Amino acid sequence: MVDVIWAERKSPVLLPSSLSCLAQIPSINLTAGCAHGCIYCYARGYSSFPGENKVVIYKNTLDKLRSELLRKRNKPRAVYFSPSSDIFQPIPEMLELSHLVLAFLLSNDIGVAFLTKGRIPDKTLSLLISHADKVRAQIGIITHSDYIRSIFEPNAASIDGRLEQMAKMVAGSIATESRVIPILPGITDTPDSINALFQAIASAGVKRAAISTLFLRPAIMESLRRYTSNKDLVDNLLDYYRDVRRLPVHAEHSSVRPLPRAKREEIYSRFKRIAKNYAIDLSICGCLNLDIGGNCNITGEWPAQDIQLRMFDQKG
Template sequence: MPPKQPSIKGRGTADKIDGRFNTHQRELVEDSWFQEPENAPKTTVEIEHPKTIITRNQSPDLPFSQSINAYRGCEHGCIYCYARPSHAYLGLSPGLDFETKLTAKPDAAKLLKKELAAKNYQCSPISLGANTDPYQPIEREYQITRQILQVLSETRHPCHIVTKSSMVERDIDILQQMARQNLVRVHLSVTTLDSALSRVLEPRASAPKRRLKTIETLRAANIPVTVLIAPVIPVLTDAELENIVKAVVDAGALDVNYILLRLPLEVSPLFEQWLHTHRPDQAQHILNRIHDLRGGKNNDPRFGHRLRGEGIYADLLAQRFRSIVKKLMINTGLSPLQCDLFQPEGGQLTLF
């Protein structure tokens, strides 16, 4: 069992676990020596100037082939975040560094406009928030996501937004205009309705009640909103499934889906450490149930299995979800976003 680690208020982890590409790997051990806690780490932001901004994938598990990440790392500090291992490519820790040492791409909108204007560009919906949240706290200062949305709106390009932040309400003016032409859909991520659990599980994300209010606000502006219950954590949050679905539908969500907890690479030891720090009595029970879902391991990266798991527990969870969707008569047949309105140069809208 990993040693219990002191927590840092407002951070998902205090662990500076080494990335898998580091020359040396350090391991935390309990040696009974008293250490003065470090000052609470502040968020720092480095500026990145990439040559391109659209990332493409061919994953059969994902409903999109194009995405944009305005930031590397995420200040929300969600301990379960599957994107944490990406910080290892920067020579930084997927632990505390992931949520405190961030990278911003202020040229994103300019690059996007250039890439959309390329002669061989094929229009398909772009996902914002596929890796890190486009509305994490530093977006208030940098406003890169808003600039990206302005370009997408001008060019009539469809996009999906995945976020767990109420800051998305700031851009209602742009989203409302795009929604009128079926060019945007907001996917709000909800993990738990328990505010106390949320504070330590996803410390700098919007509180659960605030996210429900965001659904109401966006729907009042006629902006389509769906909810992703992500991740569903065995034992810790799975009992809330029915309550979450009902709460988000009552708030106005047009569709609901879920994703099981994933623990790839460095996320696995970080999550185990979090369990033994914040939920020591449940830790082994939770890990055992995860093993039931993942073939006796903490993670199963296979396409077709990584988002839903397999086995009796996965089947029961899917059955519960189908039952509540049927009971609430949720219509899952939303039409795809519009692609045939795309204008690479952002031409003027016409009335007729």
């Protein structure tokens, strides 16, 4: 399915983010590229993207992380996984690495926040539940329909699998939220679709969700056109972006096409109205919607404290 490439990591493991929503705690990417292959994935436009169906796993991550933390005077309260990949991709070696890194951090009282569309292995779920107060989970789920999921997120976990996982995390006292990003206009923003999704999320016991529409970038547009298994559906989606103003993203030498503000506000108010019926507290991603504002709580809340790293064994 994907080409797995093992590589030595040269740059630091813990990285700060320029995004204000990720500024509180450092981030870790365990891989470059992501086996989930979402065709709307913004990371396709990054210089670190290794190419279609390729995943680079950094084999020295745990050793490097251990020595980086030992050198730090103040340990981070928590770390966030992962700004441009997913911590639970369907690659056994990668899932094992994820487990070891999580076990190492949690056993040293460092919290973990993650956003995933993957299936969390049972032993890792048990590990997370056994440190529930140190875990903040966001589950990406943009639709209740596994058919739509299979078109836009071909290798990610099934919708039922994600819902089941959310319910287990809530039952295990993990702070669990859902992330309905990106909303695909004309596909996932109809009242029926929103109702079905929020009903499913509420049934899993999740009470908070973050939303944003798709912000179209050149790499995403190309991917949507090239890798879709339903051309009509994607053509219909791209029609919404046909005449919108393109905004430059200077830092990335790229551009982005947002839906007009009035259209986004109309969509968000529809989501908010329906979310209320299911007692789901909704927030808008303000990093994407700079003109509207909002806080999607992507890393969760962490109390300020200095953490001293315990002595730990070499297996982490």
